[in-house]
Amino acid sequence: MSTFALHTSSVDATRALGEALATVVRGGDLIVLAGDLGAGKTALTQGLGRGLGIDDAITSPTYTLAHQHQGELRLHHLDVYRFEASAEILDVGLFELLDDSEAVTVIEWGDAIMSSLPAQLLEVQLELGDGDDDRIISLRLVGEEWAARRRALGEAVAPWTLEAEA
Ligand code: ADP
Numbered sequence: 596m597s598t599f600a601l602h603t604s605s606v607d608a609t610r611a612l613g614e615a616l617a618t619v620v621r622g623g624d625l626i627v628l629a630g631d632l633g634a635g636k637t638a639l640t641q642g643l644g645r646g647l648g649i650d651d652a653i654t655s656p657t658y659t660l661a662h663q664h665q666g667e668l669r670l671h672h673l674d675v676y677r678f679e680a681s682a683e684i685l686d687v688g689l690f691e692l693l694d695d696s697e698a699v700t701v702i703e704w705g706d707a708i709m710s711s712l713p714a715q716l717l718e719v720q721l722e723l724g725d726g727d728d729d730r731i732i733s734l735r736l737v738g739e740e741w742a743a744r745r746r747a748l749g750e751a752v753a754p755w756t757l758e759a760e761a
């Protein structure tokens with residue numbers, strides 16, 4: 596399994612990283628965002644949206660559960676922090692969203708429902724670093740679809756890379 600260890604030192608850098616990720620995503624992709632409140636999950640999604648040519652303001656879909664935005668691809672943006680049971684996954688139509696081959700699906704707190712998710716995904720884990728604006732960000736490529744993009748992904752995130760492991 597491939598991982599990349601990254602670092603950003605501002606919210607704008609995390610947005611720029613998200614924008615860089617847009618160069619390697621394809622329709623049908625799933626990105627799981629893990630990390631505590633304030634870690635930067637929504638900031639990263641804002642950058643991804645910008646990279647996909649989405650003009651809407653992207654905010655955390657905490658109360659509505661899922662937001663849709665249209666750019667070069669659609670973006671389905673979910674926050675499952677408040678999900679209590681798998682019934683809510685069905686309520687929000689998660690599996691239909693994941694079947695949308697013209698969309699990228701981003702799930703904040705998605706690690707909490709990992710066992711319900713497909714086996715092809717990019718997991719982005721954000722953690723607080725030493726300074727207030729430092730974030731340690733790790734990418735984990737799960738499944739062949741992502742493994743095949745390892746090199747392209749590594750190039751895209753090179754400006755923020757601390758180390759890469761095979
Ligand atoms: P989450 O969705 O994980 O709860 P948000 O993206 O909504 O987090 O908020 C992140 C907060 O942390 C914002 O207030 C942002 O300005 C701040 N911040 C400071 N440094 C960074 C950084 N390097 N990356 C992302 N956010 C940062």
Ligand code: MG
Nearest residue numbers: 636637655703
């Ligand atoms: Mg958020």
